[in-house]
Structure formats: C-alpha cells, structure tokens
Amino acid sequence: MSTPTTRELLASHAQVLAGRGADGCALRVRAVSKSFGGLKAVQQFALDLPPGGLFGLIGPNGAGKTTCFNLLTGVYKPDQGEITLGERSLVGLRPSAIAAAGLARTFQNIRLFGELSVLENVKLACHLRTTHGLPGSIFRSAWRAAEEAAIYERARALLDVFRLDDRREEAARSLPYGDQRRLEIARALATAPKVLLLDEPAAGMNPQEKKDLRVLIREVREVFGVSILLIEHDMGVVMDLCERITVLDYGMVIAEGPPHEIQKDPKVIEAYLGKE
Amino acid sequence: MSTLQDRAIFHQAQASSGIAAAWRLLWPVLLALAVGVAMQLFLRPNIDPYPVAQLINIGVAIMLAVSLTIVNGFTGQFSIGHAGFLAIGGYACGSISYYTSIAVFGTGAPRLGMLSGAFGAPATAPWITSGEMVFLGALIAGGLLAALLGLAVGLPSLRLRGDYLAIVTLGFGEIVRVLIQQTPQVLTTKAAVEAAPALQVPLSVGGSLGFGNVPKYTSLFWVYAAVVLTLIVAYRLKRSSTGRAMLSIREDEIAAEAMGVNTTYYKVWAFVIAAFFAGIAGGLYAHTLGISLSPNDAGFQKSFDIIIMVVLGGLGSISGATIAAIVVTFLPELLRTPDTLAKFVVVGVPLLVVGISLFMLGGGRKARSLGTEPGVTSVTKVPMRDRSFPRFLIGLGTVIVVLGSLGFVAPRVGINLSDYRLIIFALALIIMMIARPQGLLGVRELWEGALYRPIVRFFRPGHGGRA
Numbered sequence: 001m002s003t004p005t006t007r008e009l010l011a012s013h014a015q016v017l018a019g020r021g022a023d024g025c026a027l028r029v030r031a032v033s034k035s036f037g038g039l040k041a042v043q044q045f046a047l048d049l050p051p052g053g054l055f056g057l058i059g060p061n062g063a064g065k066t067t068c069f070n071l072l073t074g075v076y077k078p079d080q081g082e083i084t085l086g087e088r089s090l091v092g093l094r095p096s097a098i099a100a101a102g103l104a105r106t107f108q109n110i111r112l113f114g115e116l117s118v119l120e121n122v123k124l125a126c127h128l129r130t131t132h133g134l135p136g137s138i139f140r141s142a143w144r145a146a147e148e149a150a151i152y153e154r155a156r157a158l159l160d161v162f163r164l165d166d167r168r169e170e171a172a173r174s175l176p177y178g179d180q181r182r183l184e185i186a187r188a189l190a191t192a193p194k195v196l197l198l199d200e201p202a203a204g205m206n207p208q209e210k211k212d213l214r215v216l217i218r219e220v221r222e223v224f225g226v227s228i229l230l231i232e233h234d235m236g237v238v239m240d241l242c243e244r245i246t247v248l249d250y251g252m253v254i255a256e257g258p259p260h261e262i263q264k265d266p267k268v269i270e271a272y273l274g275k276e
Numbered sequence: 277m278s279t280l281q282d283r284a285i286f287h288q289a290q291a292s293s294g295i296a297a298a299w300r301l302l303w304p305v306l307l308a309l310a311v312g313v314a315m316q317l318f319l320r321p322n323i324d325p326y327p328v329a330q331l332i333n334i335g336v337a338i339m340l341a342v343s344l345t346i347v348n349g350f351t352g353q354f355s356i357g358h359a360g361f362l363a364i365g366g367y368a369c370g371s372i373s374y375y376t377s378i379a380v381f382g383t384g385a386p387r388l389g390m391l392s393g394a395f396g397a398p399a400t401a402p403w404i405t406s407g408e409m410v411f412l413g414a415l416i417a418g419g420l421l422a423a424l425l426g427l428a429v430g431l432p433s434l435r436l437r438g439d440y441l442a443i444v445t446l447g448f449g450e451i452v453r454v455l456i457q458q459t460p461q462v463l464t465t466k467a468a469v470e471a472a473p474a475l476q477v478p479l480s481v482g483g484s485l486g487f488g489n490v491p492k493y494t495s496l497f498w499v500y501a502a503v504v505l506t507l508i509v510a511y512r513l514k515r516s517s518t519g520r521a522m523l524s525i526r527e528d529e530i531a532a533e534a535m536g537v538n539t540t541y542y543k544v545w546a547f548v549i550a551a552f553f554a555g556i557a558g559g560l561y562a563h564t565l566g567i568s569l570s571p572n573d574a575g576f577q578k579s580f581d582i583i584i585m586v587v588l589g590g591l592g593s594i595s596g597a598t599i600a601a602i603v604v605t606f607l608p609e610l611l612r613t614p615d616t617l618a619k620f621v622v623v624g625v626p627l628l629v630v631g632i633s634l635f636m637l638g639g640g641r642k643a644r645s646l647g648t649e650p651g652v653t654s655v656t657k658v659p660m661r662d663r664s665f666p667r668f669l670i671g672l673g674t675v676i677v678v679l680g681s682l683g684f685v686a687p688r689v690g691i692n693l694s695d696y697r698l699i700i701f702a703l704a705l706i707i708m709m710i711a712r713p714q715g716l717l718g719v720r721e722l723w724e725g726a727l728y729r730p731i732v733r734f735f736r737p738g739h740g741g742r743a
Contacts, residue, residue, distance in 0.1 A: 073534055074533075075530065075533075075534075094533070094538070095530075095533035095534055096533050096534075096535075096536045096537055096538040096539070097538075099533075099534060099535060099536035100536050104534070104535075105534055107530075107531065107534075111528045111530060111531035111534075112527075112528075112531070113523070113524045113527035113528060113531065113532075114527060114528075115523075115527055115718075115719050116520070116523060116524070116527060120520055120523075123517070123520060124517075124520040124521065124523075124524045124532075124535060124537070125535045125536070126517075127517040127520060127521055127535075127536070127537065128535065128536030128537075130517055132517070133518070134518050134545055136516075137512060137513055137516035137517065137518040137519065138509055138512055138513060138516075138518075139300070139301050140297075140300040140301070140512060141297060141300075142296065142297035144516070144517075145296075145297075145300075147517075148516070148517070151517065187535065188535075190535075191535055191536050
C-alpha cells in the first residue's frame with residue numbers, strides 16, 4: 001500500500017516517538033464522571049488501553065460514547081475521575097496540551113479544515129512537533145526552514161500511506177466522503193500520537209471502503225506503533241478488529257471483554273434489542 | 277505545558293547555512309528601503325502634490341487592512357475596534373516625537389532629511405537628520421505601545437467568540453476615543469512644556485481639538501518602506517506553520533485544538549501583531565502633512581472602513597486586502613471629480629485584470645486520475661472553476677457601466693455627482709457583496725491562480741504553488 005521509503009520514514013518517526021519515553025504508555029481511565037445539569041452523561045467510566053492495543057467502545061445512540069472521547073481529549077472537563085497517559089495525568093489540561101501529550105482523535109462529524117488544501121491539513125497537524133515558533137516564522141530562521149522541509153516530507157509520506165497524495169493540492173472540503181475520513185486519520189497521525197481515538201471511522205462508508213478501512217486500521221497500528229480506541233456502530237468492523245470491547249449504555253459501562261464474550265452478554269443484547 | 281521533549285521529533289532535520297539565514301533576514305529590509313527610496317526620490321518629484329497625498333493615504337490604508345487581515349482573516353476573529361490601535365499608535369508616536377523634538381531641538385518643527393516630508397525636503401537637506409531618528413524611534417515605540425494594548429485587550433477577551441468579541445473590541449475603540457477626548461491642550465512652546473507637570477506633558481495631545489502640531493515627517497519613503505515590511509511579515513506568517521495554525525482556528529477551532537494548536541496563544545499573538553502594525557500605521561498617519569489627529573480616528577466609523585477593505589478583499593487574502601485598500605481609498609476620491617468617464621477605465625481595467633486572474637483560480641484543481649488500485653474511491657467531480665466568477669464579472673461590469681453612464685449623464689442634467697459619491701460608493705459595495713460574498717480573492721492570494729501556476733512551479737518545483 002505504500003512505498004518502502006515512505007514506510008521506513010514513518011517507522012523511523014515511530015522509533016523517535018518510542019525513544020521519547022513512550023514505552024509502557026498506557027491510557028488509563030478510572031471512575032470518570034460527567035453530568036450536564038441534571039443529566040448524568042457519563043458515570044464511573046473506566047478503561048485500560050495497553051500500548052499497542054486495539055480496543056472498541058460501543059453502545060446504542062446517546063449512550064455517551066462521544067462524550068467519553070470529549071472527556072479524554074479535554075473538550076469537556078470531567079467532574080471527577082482520573083485519566084492518565086503513561087505517568088501523566090490528563091485531567092484539566094487543555095485539548096492542545098493533551099494532543100501534545102500524545103492523544104489524537106478524529107471526529108464523528110468530520111472536522112477538517114475545509115478551505116485549506118489536503119496537504120496543509122496534514123502539515124498543520126505536524127506543527128505540533130515543531131519548535132521554531134512565531135519568531136522563526138517571521139524571520140525565517142534556518143531552523144524553521146529545516147523543520148518546514150521535514151514537515152513537508154512527513155506530510156507527503158503520510159498522504160502517501162493513505163493514498164491521498166495525488167489530491168494533496170485540493171481543498172479538503174472537495175474530497176469525497178471516504179477520502180475525508182481517511183484524511184482525518186492521516187491528520188491525527190501527523191501529530192505523532194501514542195494513542196489514537198477514532199470516532200466512527202466507518203460511518204457513511206460503502207462495504208468495499210469498510211473492508212479497506214479494517215486493513216488500514218490494522219496497518220496504522222503496526223506502522224505507527226499507536227494504540228487505538230475506536231467508537232463504531234458497524235458491528236462487523238468492531239468484532240473483527242477489536243481485541244477488547246467496552247459497552248456503554250446510559251453513560252454506564254455495562255460490559256467489558258473480548259468480542260466473543262460481548263456478543264453473548266445478555267446485558268448488551270438487552271441494551272441493543274430491549275427486553276423480551 | 278508540553279515539554280520540549282514532547283515536541284522535537286524533527287531533530288534529524290538539517291539546518292541550512294548561516295549566510296542563507298542572514299539573507300532571509302536582511303532582504304525584506306533592503307527591499308523595503310529600496311522601494312521607499314525609489315518612491316520618494318524618483319516617483320515623488322514627477323507627480324503632483326495631490327496624488328502624493330493619495331498615495332500616502334493608500335499606503336496607510338494597506339497597512340491597516342493587511343494588519344486586520346491577520347486577526348479577522350487568518351484567525352477568523354471579528355475585531356471591530358482596529359481604529360483604536362491606529363489612534364493609540366498615532367497619538368503615542370505623535371506625542372513622543374513632538375515633545376522629544378521640543379525638549380531636544382527646542383521646537384516642534386520637523387527636521388527634514390532627503391527621504392522625509394510629503395513634498396520632499398529642501399535640496400540642501402542632509403540624508404539623515406537627528407529628527408528622523410526621533411521619528412523612527414517614536415514610530416517603533418507607538419507600534420509597541422499599541423501591541424501592548426493589543427495584549428491587554430486580547431488576553432481576557434479572546435476566549436470569547438464571534439459577536440461577543442466584536443462587542444468587546446467595539447467597546448475598546450470607544451474607550452480609546454473618549455479617553456483621548458479628555459486629554460489636555462497641546463503645549464506649543466518649550467516654556468510651556470517646562471512649566472507643566474512632567475507626567476502631564478506626554479498626555480497633552482489636544483483632546484477633541486485634535487493634535488495637528490506633530491512634526492510632519494511622513495513621506496512616500498516612510499510609508500512604503502513600512503508597507504513592504506508589513507506585507508512581507510504578513511505573508512511569511514501566512515505561509516508558515518504559525519499561519520497554518522491561525523488559519524486552522526478560523527476553519528474549525530475545536531479541530532484545531534484537537535490537533536495541538538493552542539488557540540488562545542495564536543489568537544492573542546495575531547491580535548498583538550495586528551495591533552503593532554496598526555500602531556505603526558497610526559504613527560505614519562499622525563506625521564502626515566495636512567492631517568490633524570482627532571479622537572474620531574479611534575471611532576467605529578474608521579474601524580468599519582478597515583473592515584470593509586478586509587471583507588472586500590476576501591477574508592484571509594493579503595493581496596486581496598491590499599487591492600481592496602487601494603480601491604476603497606481611491607474610489608471615493610475619484611468620484612469627487614464628476615467629469616471622469618475616463619477615470620473609471622483607470623479603475624475598471626486593473627479590476628478586470630484581477631478578475632481574469634481570479635477566473636483562473638479554480639482552473640488548476642482538476643482531479644487527476646488515481647489509477648485503478650482496488651478500493652480507491654472513484655474520482656468525483658471537483659469544481660473546475662469558481663462558479664461565482666460569472667456573477668462577479670456581471671456585478672463588476674454593472675458597477676462600471678452604471679457609474680460610467682452616471683458620470684456621463686449627470687453633468688448634462690445639472691446634478692453634481694460628487695455630492696452623491698458616498699451613496700454611489702455604498703451601492704458599489706452592496707452590489708459587490710451580493711455578487712461575490714467571499715470577497716475578491718477569498719482566502720487565496722492573487723498569484724495562486726492557475727495563470728501563475730506554471731511560473732510558480734518553475735521557480736519552486738514540487739511545491740505546486742500552494743506549499
């Protein structure tokens with residue numbers, strides 16, 4: 001799916017990341033709760049995502065899955081509970097700081113930078129790992145030039161992996177739906193994350209695209225060395241991909257386990273289909 | 277909060293040579309000096325005083341429009357108090373240079389060098405005078421003070437969004453205006469300055485009577501050197517990771533945060549940089565012959581003039597804002613004289629040239645075939661060109677034809693068209709907005725049209741003109 005040089009480049013970045021003390025970097029969530037007024041959106045949410053894990057988060061509509069993502073990424077501040085990435089607590093950090101700590105996400109309703117080109121979308125996300133800053137931008141320091149060149153290389157490599165390189169000059173808004181979803185993943189990976197949160201990556205995709213997506217997600221985990229947590233409604237995708245699944249209903253975790261157990265769990269069946 | 281270790285993953289990147297870096301730092305300054313010197317020494321002696329005054333106005337307007345583009349265009353905030361920074365910069369700069377002149381030289385009269393003065397200096401003038409050094413220092417100080425105020429206003433208010441921020445900035449402009457109204461009278465002699473309490477001296481800027489005593493140094497040299505620097509800084513900002521971060525805030529603030537962009541940081545910086553250049557523009561304006569700074573220069577009328585330029589040019593386009601600043605400053609002046617069908621051609625033809633290059637903006641986006649790899653989504657239709665362009669042309673044509681025929685008919689039926697110039701101008705704006713709401717250039721630059729793409733490709737292979 002990609003040229004050897006591209007993969008080498010990305011693998012080298014993955015190694016750089018690993019060298020940053022990212023080993024043993026698990027995402028650990030303990031007893032996180034959040035309510036909006038009287039509505040208890042999420043209660044006592046817990047999760048343990050080991051390094052390199054590929055876990056799923058499912059539940060009926062309105063169960064609080066996306067709220068969980070928003071809590072993890074700092075869009076909402078949890079009322080109580082503990083979120084740590086490796087040794088570091090993420091509670092109370094602003095979303096950009098959480099992204100810097102190594103947690104990247106995609107959005108359920110795609111949130112690309114529509115007017116910017118595909119390439120610029122990815123380059124922007126690379127920005128996080130640069131050090132030249134504002135004076136470097138204005139005075140065009142040599143360091144900035146070097147970093148810009150590195151960003152360009154990396155962005156092109158990422159687009160290559162996601163088969164978007166041919167369309168890099170187009171406005172992100174003008175891409176077809178499936179391409180926009182892939183671009184969101186590429187953009188999230190450009191921030192060089194340790195943990196990747198995917199919010200309904202298969203939504204709106206046709207069966208062929210879904211099939212490709214499964215291959216892609218597995219490959220992303222290998223090449224980039226990230227652990228992945230995904231929200232997904234398509235049970236085919238979830239049961240096939242995920243090692244463990246957490247099921248939410250009305251903001252509470254009702255089941256947690258490997259796919260074959262989850263499929264048989266009476267509580268899960270009840271949540272999805274109702275009681276007989 | 278992120279540590280440096282979090283960030284630097286590009287440490288393999290190799291730095292280029294020091295000479296190249298020094299050159300990148302130096303050439304904008306050299307270019308600014310060259311353009312300024314050329315304007316003052318070669319253009320100015322060959323044109324009338326009236327166009328010189330117009331050119332100075334246009335230069336100041338370009339600085340204001342481009343600086344506001346950084347806030348309203350790049351980061352997508354809606355600041356409507358930009359004139360506040362203009363006034364702060366103008367008054368601070370004027371006060372510093374005027375009272376320093378009195379204290380050091382004993383008089384507030386300018387000491388013109390070869391490059392200063394709207395209508396040139398006496399032939400015997402030296403190249404550079406001590407007065408000009410004071411002026412330069414005052415300009416920078418005025419800009420810095422405006423920037424500091426930008427920080428003071430921006431820090432608490434940039435957490436707000438849209439309308440709320442607009443109200444705060446509007447309030448800021450009005451506060452500046454009212455504060456300036458309350459200032460004491462200008463001290464005109466050295467004796468008066470020495471008699472007044474030391475703290476009161478720099479604040480004596482005339483209140484509602486205006487502040488016209490500022491030494492009149494501003495010339496085409498000063499204005500256009502500053503314009504060139506402003507344009508280069510704004511463009512470098514836009515085409516850098518910082519600029520991308522700012523643009524991403526405008527596109528989607530939540531996604532920008534999620535991608536690690538500290539939105540508050542960039543919004544505040546955009547505000548500060550914009551305030552700095554507005555302050556410099558204010559300083560230049562204050563030192564212009566025939567201008568008497570007044571509290572109204574901080575009012576929202578002035579702010580709206582700048583916003584019109586930015587919106588017309590296309591929010592986020594530096595070249596668009598520049599063109600709009602030229603047109604918006606020049607057009608009402610042009611309408612002042614009613615006899616000028618020919619003059620409409622002067623405006624219309626360049627606009628058409630711009631229009632044609634715009635026409636090509638969409639042309640380069642043809643989707644190339646992606647081959648037949650399995651699973652690749654088939655290429656859907658990509659807009660070949662900007663569809664609103666025909667409407668833009670029609671709008672533009674209508675404006676030119678209507679204005680032209682008005683200019684032709686009105687004198688023959690005894691109407692003095694120049695009485696109605698502001699109405700005509702407003703109508704032109706309305707038609708423009710209906711025909712092309714995204715402004716002249718949208719977020720892109722003039723040279724990003726397909727017309728110029730081959731040239732850009734030639735000089736920067738592999739970058740495709742948008743990198």
